[in-house]
Amino acid sequence: MVRIGIIGLGFMGMTHFEGANRFKDDPKSGRRRIAGSKLKNGKVTAIATRDQKKLDGDWRSIQGNFGPPGALNDLSTIKTYADYHQLLADPDIDLVDVCLPVEQHEQVALEAIKAGKNVIVEKPISVDLKAANRMVAAAEKANVQLMVAHVLPFFPEFDFAMSAVTSGKYGKLKAAHFRRVIAPPAWSTSLSDFRNAGGWGVDLHIHDNHFISTLCGVPTEVFSRGTLVEGFVNHVHSNYVYDDPELAVSCVSGGIAAQGLAFAHGFELFLEEATIAFSAGTYDGEWKVDRALTLITNKGRKVTTPKLKGDSEWCAAFTAELQAAVDGVSSGKTPEMLSGAMARDALKLCYAEAKSIASGRIAKVS
Secondary structure, three states: OEEEEEEOOOHHHHHHHHHHEEEEEEOOOOEEEEEEEOOOOEEEEEEEOOOHHHHOOEOOOOOOOOOOOOOEEEOOOOEEEOOHHHHHOOOOOOEEEEOOOHHHHHHHHHHHHHOOOEEEEEOOOOOOHHHHHHHHHHHHHHOOOEEEEOOHHHOHHHHHHHHHHHHOOOOOEEEEEEEEEEOOOOOOOOHHHHHHHOHHHHHOOHHHHHHHHHHHOOOOEEEEEEEEEOOEEEEEEEEEEOOOOOOEEEEEEEOOOOOOEEEEEEEEEEEOOEEEEEEEEEEOOEEEEEEEEEEEEOHHHOEEOOOOOOOOOOOHHHHHHHHHHHHHHHHOOOOHHHEHHHHHHHHHHHHHHHHHHHHOOOEEOO
């Protein structure tokens, strides 16, 4: 059994907790109690936060940009620590799940690695590329796993796309285009927020860079046009350069959409024997799927909507992500989609894009 300790109970910490557990309402106490784990061979056994109300199970102050707000929980079966160092010292923790603000990732991850723990840290691995390199190197030296929670590959549409390409079922991938855009969010009220997030080129677009790198490999160069704010990407159109001159991959991402378009993402993949498309977003406060996942094959010009794996629960992708992490710890082999090195390389790509925008030239992904 892989025993997980979550550090940090903001929205992502709560999301990981929800993704890992099944709950049952207790009408007498008005609280939810943990009814079991959703994870095979894994469960959350401890949490750490400085917030006493959250340690007492009152998570009603937690609200994110998707999913329900926090609830009243019965945490009597969970170890609770006000100091995360106590969790790191707990000999019964096998995997430390770091769900803290990005500027705290390096310090806590390095402390967990030093304590001999496997680690999964929320994305991005860091905003600082040198910090990301230190984290990857420390895990390799300590012979523990460093995983980064890039959840996008675990959403059903993206999982289908990944499987379609890597299986070779529809032949070679010839071209792809990705999109991920937002309106400037209400929580980002100052330049300091923007800087701490690494700009939308890191906070938002790193999802695409990670997925593209996992799907196609890390490109050798990138040519990008867009806008920078204090050196950080605010909006970007990128063309990714590969050794294969016939592989054409591009992406548009950023935070300049009008307020009525809170979020949108999608893709088009062109394979030798099929085209796959998907597009959805939040328009005027309503989630709309303007193109459900669509598979178009050359054979008989057939157009279908593939049946997707998994359930429709709001945190299902995070359950799948945590299951992959548990399986990685159990097997001793880090899943490529959660690899710390791959997360670091996605960050490298973000900085290459900023360099290309600033110079107006193709930038090498060093």
